[in-house]
Amino acid sequence: MLTPGQIDAYRTDGYVVVRSALPERTVVRLREAADGFAEQARRLTGDTDVIELDDSDAFSGGPARVRRIKSPHLHHETFSAMLVHPPFLDMVEGLIGADIRWHHTKLNAKHPGGSGQVEWHADWGYYPHTNDDLLEISIALDPSTEASGCLKVIPGSHLEPLLDHTENGRFVGAVPVGSFDPAAAVSIELEPGDISIHHVRLLHGSGPNHSRRQRRLLLQGYAAADAWPLMAQHQPSGWPEWDERILRGRPSVDARLAPCPVKVPLPVVPAMGLYQVQRQLSRSHFAEAPH
Numbered sequence: 434m435l436t437p438g439q440i441d442a443y444r445t446d447g448y449v450v451v452r453s454a455l456p457e458r459t460v461v462r463l464r465e466a467a468d469g470f471a472e473q474a475r476r477l478t479g480d481t482d483v484i485e486l487d488d489s490d491a492f493s494g495g496p497a498r499v500r501r502i503k504s505p506h507l508h509h510e511t512f513s514a515m516l517v518h519p520p521f522l523d524m525v526e527g528l529i530g531a532d533i534r535w536h537h538t539k540l541n542a543k544h545p546g547g548s549g550q551v552e553w554h555a556d557w558g559y560y561p562h563t564n565d566d567l568l569e570i571s572i573a574l575d576p577s578t579e580a581s582g583c584l585k586v587i588p589g590s591h592l593e594p595l596l597d598h599t600e601n602g603r604f605v606g607a608v609p610v611g612s613f614d615p616a617a618a619v620s621i622e623l624e625p626g627d628i629s630i631h632h633v634r635l636l637h638g639s640g641p642n643h644s645r646r647q648r649r650l651l652l653q654g655y656a657a658a659d660a661w662p663l664m665a666q667h668q669p670s671g672w673p674e675w676d677e678r679i680l681r682g683r684p685s686v687d688a689r690l691a692p693c694p695v696k697v698p699l700p701v702v703p704a705m706g707l708y709q710v711q712r713q714l715s716r717s718h719f720a721e722a723p724h
């Protein structure tokens with residue numbers, strides 16, 4: 434459970450950090466599960482439905498390596514257990530209420546040599562809903578530091594108008610350089626087993642990994658059951674599947690409408706993931722890795 438002080442911090446800043454949220458043995462199991470996907474990736478020559486390969490400039494040959502595991506909870510019981518980890522659901526309940534649906538999971542890996550940057554964006558820019566009671570838990574499997582490319586956030590930005598995520602009339606999944614003050618950024622450094630939780634409208638990004646170790650972050654997205662997606666690509670593919678996403682509480686056919694700023698994330702190139710979409714940004718926020 435989060436303390437009232439932590440809940441207040443989330444409401445004001447748009448994020449909260451919980452230290453030592455998982456014991457070492459659980460982190461070891463998560464790492465082992467991730468290693469299994471990395472092993473499969475070594476034999477791949479292209480992306481699959483589950484594994485996205487690292488194609489960054491920093492990758493200089495050798496066996497293929499994972500950049501993202503897509504929906505790992507659908508493919509490995511260690512990750513499915515993590516999604517429903519009761520202390521996590523208690524925290525989520527404290528922030529968005531008792532009726533909770535899972536929204537997505539992913540595991541982002543950044544490798545030594547400068548890979549894996551994520552340009553500044555708000556998740557809301559990708560998937561607006563009828564209300565903004567959505568959040569993401571980020572779970573550190575490795576040290577997530579300034580050097581290894583930890584998450585950076587702009588505190589309070591979740592209460593501000595939504596910045597444009599388009600460029601030249603196209604959705605690029607990131608805000609342009611100069612549209613916010615990077616001096617206001619706070620780095621969320623995490624030790625393995627620490628977590629951060631951020632609001633769907635919080636502006637965030639993360640730089641490339643310049644450390645000597647990989648940096649893996651498991652991200653788990655949750656939504657209030659009465660937050661309904663506005664965009665077709667996030668809408669249910671069928672009713673039973675949609676209702677099976679309820680993790681706690683009750684499903685709802687009511688859509689709760691809240692006065693949130695929405696920009697429709699169109700036009701998009703179909704089936705492009707975050708990294709490809711953001712590559713369309715003409716100028717990177719991370720100067721050492723220009724586009």
Ligand SMILES: O=C(O)CCC(=O)C(=O)O
Binds near residue numbers: 637
């Ligand atoms: O992996 C990271 O550091 C950032 C993750 C993120 O913001 C995302 O995948 O949307």
